[in-house]
Amino acid sequence: MILYLLRRLAVTALILLVICAATFAIFYLMPADPAQGACGKACSPERLAGIRATLGLDRSPFAQFGDYLGGILSGRTYGTGAQAVPCPFPCLGFSFQTNRPVWEMLTARLPVSVSIAAGAAVLWLAVGVAAGVVSALRRGSLWDRAAMTAALGGVSLPVYFTALVLQYLLVVRLNVLPYPTAVPLTEDPAGWAQSMVMPWITLAMLYAGVYARVTRSEMLESLGQNYVRTARAKGLAEVTVVRRHALRPALMPIVTIFGMDLGALLGGALITESVFGLPGVGKLAADAIAGADQPVILGVTLVAACFVVLANLVVDLVYAVLDPRVRAVA
Amino acid sequence: MSLLTVRGLTVDFGSGVRAVAGLDLDLAAGQVLGVVGESGSGKSVTSLAVLGLLPRDARVGGEIHFDGRELTGLDRRSLRRLRGNRIAMVFQDPLSCLNPYYPVAFQIAEAYRAHHRAGRKAAHRVAVRMLERVGIPEPERRARSYPHEFSGGMRQRVMIAMALCLEPDLLIADEPTTALDVTVQAQILGLLRELRQEAGTAIMLITHDMGVVAGLADHVVVMHDGRAVERGTVHDVFHRPQEAYTRGLLACVPRIDGPLPHRLPTLEASS
Numbered sequence: 288m289i290l291y292l293l294r295r296l297a298v299t300a301l302i303l304l305v306i307c308a309a310t311f312a313i314f315y316l317m318p319a320d321p322a323q324g325a326c327g328k329a330c331s332p333e334r335l336a337g338i339r340a341t342l343g344l345d346r347s348p349f350a351q352f353g354d355y356l357g358g359i360l361s362g363r364t365y366g367t368g369a370q371a372v373p374c375p376f377p378c379l380g381f382s383f384q385t386n387r388p389v390w391e392m393l394t395a396r397l398p399v400s401v402s403i404a405a406g407a408a409v410l411w412l413a414v415g416v417a418a419g420v421v422s423a424l425r426r427g428s429l430w431d432r433a434a435m436t437a438a439l440g441g442v443s444l445p446v447y448f449t450a451l452v453l454q455y456l457l458v459v460r461l462n463v464l465p466y467p468t469a470v471p472l473t474e475d476p477a478g479w480a481q482s483m484v485m486p487w488i489t490l491a492m493l494y495a496g497v498y499a500r501v502t503r504s505e506m507l508e509s510l511g512q513n514y515v516r517t518a519r520a521k522g523l524a525e526v527t528v529v530r531r532h533a534l535r536p537a538l539m540p541i542v543t544i545f546g547m548d549l550g551a552l553l554g555g556a557l558i559t560e561s562v563f564g565l566p567g568v569g570k571l572a573a574d575a576i577a578g579a580d581q582p583v584i585l586g587v588t589l590v591a592a593c594f595v596v597l598a599n600l601v602v603d604l605v606y607a608v609l610d611p612r613v614r615a616v617a
Numbered sequence: 618m619s620l621l622t623v624r625g626l627t628v629d630f631g632s633g634v635r636a637v638a639g640l641d642l643d644l645a646a647g648q649v650l651g652v653v654g655e656s657g658s659g660k661s662v663t664s665l666a667v668l669g670l671l672p673r674d675a676r677v678g679g680e681i682h683f684d685g686r687e688l689t690g691l692d693r694r695s696l697r698r699l700r701g702n703r704i705a706m707v708f709q710d711p712l713s714c715l716n717p718y719y720p721v722a723f724q725i726a727e728a729y730r731a732h733h734r735a736g737r738k739a740a741h742r743v744a745v746r747m748l749e750r751v752g753i754p755e756p757e758r759r760a761r762s763y764p765h766e767f768s769g770g771m772r773q774r775v776m777i778a779m780a781l782c783l784e785p786d787l788l789i790a791d792e793p794t795t796a797l798d799v800t801v802q803a804q805i806l807g808l809l810r811e812l813r814q815e816a817g818t819a820i821m822l823i824t825h826d827m828g829v830v831a832g833l834a835d836h837v838v839v840m841h842d843g844r845a846v847e848r849g850t851v852h853d854v855f856h857r858p859q860e861a862y863t864r865g866l867l868a869c870v871p872r873i874d875g876p877l878p879h880r881l882p883t884l885e886a887s888s
Binding site for chain 2: 512513514516517518519520521522523524525527531532535536609610611612615
């Protein structure tokens with residue numbers, strides 16, 4: 288098991304290195320000149336050359352990648368002498384628009400994205416899995432058909448549509464919720480929850496449908512397994528048969544997609560955050576794209592990719608905990 | 618006194634298939650009844666009907682009396698109390714019948730706990746004792762192993778341990794040796810014989826293997842197309858089969874003590 292863990296960590300480190308190389312390539316080797324972006328519109332050739340030297344763009348791509356990687360792993364200093372600008376670990380560069388360190392901007396926005404993603408995940412997991420289990424147990428019933436139609440509707444509705452309808456209904460018409468703002472959980476838990484309810488519902492509607500359908504099909508498959516029949520033949524209560532013998536195997540694929548979805552969402556729910564005007568990582572990315580702020584786009588991409596890769600690592604480890612056969616192979 | 622009495626049993630599936638078409642069976646306490654027939658003759662469906670384990674689209678008709686109690690139409694709760702506790706079942710293919718996510722002792726212990734007020738530790742001790750009884754070496758250590766860590770024969774021993782941990786009056790063994798190689802088959806049959814002698818458990822042995830029936834059963838019912846075409850003691854049915862179908866079925870099996878025919882006869886496919 289320890290060997291398996293070490294192997295998985297090594298593979299994860301390798302993937303992260305590849306991601307760093309890919310994001311670096313996008314940033315530095317694309318036609319858009321980063322120095323031009325940093326310099327702004329009214330830029331003299333001397334200043335452009337100065338910025339190019341400060342950013343190290345006059346060096347070879349490999350040397351630049353070394354600097355970039357070194358910056359992420361241990362920080363770096365842009366320029367020399369009086370012009371030197373230190374960029375502490377983990378250095379993802381400075382925003383062209385605000386001149387603030389990208390890492391600082393990201394960490395300031397992360398709590399909002401984590402709040403949205405975690406709350407929505409709890410909601411969609413609870414609703415999706417419960418609906419899927421009940422649908423499988425009452426296959427062909429009115430509930431099953433209604434739940435699966437609702438699931439299809441939830442998956443089909445675009446996030447911006449759901450978000451706007453919710454805002455119109457709950458904020459404008461019924462006036463039961465305030466317009467979402469970034470309230471820190473530690474300062475005002477009730478206000479935080481009130482602000483997050485609509486983003487949670489919006490995202491949960493999208494994901495719960497997928498989870499309900501996957502859970503239903505997995506449950507139907509596991510309910511047909513011979514060991515479920517054995518469990519019934521032993522005289523176990525039906526609730527035990529379902530929970531212990533049918534649901535646990537059915538949850539394995541759910542764990543996989545949940546890890547991927549949560550990992551991706553932690554990197555920012557771009558549309559949801561933008562529609563609700565919440566200053567999360569996704570909103571940061573949207574603003575950076577609109578302003579062609581390359582270091583921020585790069586930083587968000589890298590952090591989002593790291594979340595997905597790390598979520599996958601966690602999924603693999605959870606798999607090994609849940610399934611003894613995976614442990615055996617490990 | 619008959620422990621299990623089946624009268625006019627019919628099983629129909631939603632697809633319009635009639636799997637059992639008016640079957641009568643009698644099994645006395647402590648006896649072994651062999652139910653033989655080719656694939657699709659309705660043997661396994663009959664066994665599942667006794668325990669009420671048929672799929673939802675199955676319609677069961679006729680009567681199934683167990684220890685004087687009518688089982689068809691019995692409520693879920695009463696049926697659950699009978700399952701495992703008084704009527705236990707061993708299935709074919711123990712690998713797929715044991716849950717791969719739980720250690721074997723846990724799976725035995727949960728059967729025990731389903732019918733007894735027992736703590737986890739006490740039930741675990743019962744499970745270890747049962748593993749020892751069915752001949753699993755180092756039962757204490759192997760108790761924590763998972764099904765995939767056992768051989769086919771060992772898994773079937775675990776299934777038998779699970780079925781017998783509650784000392785049922787009736788054990789339904791549905792093709793218990795089919796997925797096993799010949800030497801392991803002999804071990805499992807030996808184990809069933811031993812358990813029958815020790816605990817006096819009645820066994821309904823469902824198989825397509827005439828040799829298995831000859832070695833273990835007292836009485837035999839030959840099934841074809843959902844009906845019993847012949848019944849009697851093992852000696853009578855094997856030595857003086859009355860029906861052409863039974864004679865055909867027996868002729869399909871090569872005899873170890875006779876000349877080997879150039880080509881074994883086969884039965885025509887069932888309708």
